Amino acid sequence: MLDVQSIYIIHGEDAKRMVIESLEKLELFKELSPTMRIGIKPNIVLEKHSSSGATTSVDLIDGVVEYLKMKGFNNITILESSGIGHNTQLAYKVTGLDKVALKHNIELIDLKGQPTVTLSYKDFNVQVFKKVQEIDYLINMPVVKAHCQTNITCALKNLKGLIPDNEKRRFHRDRLHRPIAYLNKIINTDLIIADGIMGDLTFEEGGNPVRMDRVLIAKDPVLIDRFVAESIGYDPKEVAHVDISATLGVGKSKIDKAKIVELNAPVKKQELYKRSYLIESLAKKIREREACSICYGSLIFALKRLKDNGKIIKNTDYIYIGQGYKDFVGEGVGVGNCTKGFSKFLQGCPPNANSIVEFLEQNL
Numbered sequence: 001m002l003d004v005q006s007i008y009i010i011h012g013e014d015a016k017r018m019v020i021e022s023l024e025k026l027e028l029f030k031e032l033s034p035t036m037r038i039g040i041k042p043n044i045v046l047e048k049h050s051s052s053g054a055t056t057s058v059d060l061i062d063g064v065v066e067y068l069k070m071k072g073f074n075n076i077t078i079l080e081s082s083g084i085g086h087n088t089q090l091a092y093k094v095t096g097l098d099k100v101a102l103k104h105n106i107e108l109i110d111l112k113g114q115p116t117v118t119l120s121y122k123d124f125n126v127q128v129f130k131k132v133q134e135i136d137y138l139i140n141m142p143v144v145k146a147h148c149q150t151n152i153t154c155a156l157k158n159l160k161g162l163i164p165d166n167e168k169r170r171f172h173r174d175r176l177h178r179p180i181a182y183l184n185k186i187i188n189t190d191l192i193i194a195d196g197i198m199g200d201l202t203f204e205e206g207g208n209p210v211r212m213d214r215v216l217i218a219k220d221p222v223l224i225d226r227f228v229a230e231s232i233g234y235d236p237k238e239v240a241h242v243d244i245s246a247t248l249g250v251g252k253s254k255i256d257k258a259k260i261v262e263l264n265a266p267v268k269k270q271e272l273y274k275r276s277y278l279i280e281s282l283a284k285k286i287r288e289r290e291a292c293s294i295c296y297g298s299l300i301f302a303l304k305r306l307k308d309n310g311k312i313i314k315n316t317d318y319i320y321i322g323q324g325y326k327d328f329v330g331e332g333v334g335v336g337n338c339t340k341g342f343s344k345f346l347q348g349c350p351p352n353a354n355s356i357v358e359f360l361e362q363n364l
């Protein structure tokens with residue numbers, strides 16, 4: 001049986017086989033009933049295959065669905081809304097998730113444009129897609145990744161795909177951490193199956209894939225996110241949404257009593273996964289106020305491209321980005337529609353990394 005205090009780890013490369021074997025061992029079926037509507041929330045933040053390190057492995061999702069169907073649970077829905085400016089339908093195609101859904105004859109929902117309902121916890125209100133309320137048992141399937149604004153992204157932040165784009169923008173205006181924690185107080189995750197087969201320890205958007213060859217299973221999102229933060233080299237205190245979630249009582253376990261249960265031995269010696277300091281050094285050129293992750297991530301990516309191309313950015317040159325500059329009028333170089341008051345700015349909401357590279361080449 002799944003113990004709420006435990007994080008289960010299975011090592012290997014064959015995501016599908018690994019997850020089926022793990023769920024068998026952990027007897028997941030004992031938590032479920034045939035009438036339950038089971039929701040799977042992957043991380044399909046953008047139109048990139050999981051080999052990029054950005055999105056959940058479809059083999060892993062395939063394994064979860066196959067296990068559930070083998071046990072007679074057929075009422076399964078996969079649901080997601082990709083990041084701001086990205087197309088969920090196209091992302092389903094690129095990742096191959098559309099084929100998995102077709103093969104198993106299960107519902108694959110693009111939440112973008114679907115009706116929403118306002119839900120609350122204390123003074124915090126948020127619009128959530130109505131479909132979420134139809135789910136009886138939510139399986140959260142994030143990717144183990146770094147994030148350019150929150151340092152890491154795993155289970156807690158993955159629920160942001162269950163709210164519409166206008167709310168995602170508001171979350172960024174509110175600095176992400178508190179709203180993410182409160183969202184997790186409103187939407188309950190029943191099980192987390194985190195893709196640590198291939199992650200990205202530099203960017204949320206992938207492009208620097210790191211093979212980690214492991215899948216993490218847990219019931220408590222705070223527990224698993226703390227573990228992921230520590231295993232990449234962050235003090236959990238550096239990931240404020242984990243800390244706030246713990247204070248709010250998201251999750252059901254006692255953090256100091258967490259148990260790590262390895263379901264098999266690693267095939268090869270496990271490397272130590274290191275936090276990347278690249279983002280921190282590139283970010284020194286940015287003056288950010290309430291920027292959306294997609295916009296900010298594209299700017300970081302563009303700065304990396306410029307650095308790789310040998311472009312030297314002067315110490316006195318800064319690039320401004322974010323919703324907090326909407327009312328600003330004055331001198332400077334801005335990226336995105338929010339900075340239209342700057343003397344030089346790049347249009348787009350969000351602009352893509354290529355256009356940012358061209359713009360900065362001409363304007364810095």
Ligand code: SF4
Binds near residue numbers: 296338348
């Ligand atoms: S321009 Fe960028 S920061 Fe501003 S709203 Fe659009 S995506 Fe967000």
